[in-house]
Amino acid sequence: FVTPNNRITKSLGLPHEIVKEMFKVKVKVKVKVKVKVKVKVKVKVKVKVKVKIMVKVKVKVKAKVKARVKIKVKAKVKAKVKVKVKVKVKVKVKAKVKVKVKVRTRVKVPNA
Structure with missing residues (x-):
């Protein structure tokens, strides 16, 4: 509150308390706070897949x-x-x- 001097009250010719009420100052304070939060999440996924296929096939034809x-x-x-x-x-x-293919053929020829 702003308190006026006694000189102001004498010049106005009013009692001091009324002048005090006249000199009350209203103060409005508005505070706006904006908070921006940025969240960056980096996820690195490394997938290593090793596939070893060992196929041993022993077949006669296919x-x-x-x-x-x-x-x-x-x-x-x-x-x-x-x-x-x-x-x-x-x-x-x-x-x-x-692939291992073993084919054994035996042919018997009769003696003529």
């Missing part, structure tokens, strides 16, 4: 080798946080196929 490798990576994120998923998939497939 040899069929079927090798299928399926890798499914699904990432579903429901949030207000942005997630960057770096997926590095290295697939090394070494297939060694050894």
Whole structure:
């Protein structure tokens, strides 16, 4: 509160308490605080898959080798946080196929 001097009260010709009430100052203070928070989350997912297929086939006639490798990576994120998923998939497939075929034929010819 601003208190006026006695000179002001004498010049106005009013009692001192009324002048005090006239000189009351209203102060309004508005404080706005804005806080922005940015959250960065980096998730690095390294997936190393080593597949070694050793196939030894001993067959007489036919040899069929079927090798299928399926890798499914699904990432579903429901949030207000942005997630960057770096997926590095290295697939090394070494297939060694050894086919040994042993065929022995004996033909007997009658002596004429």
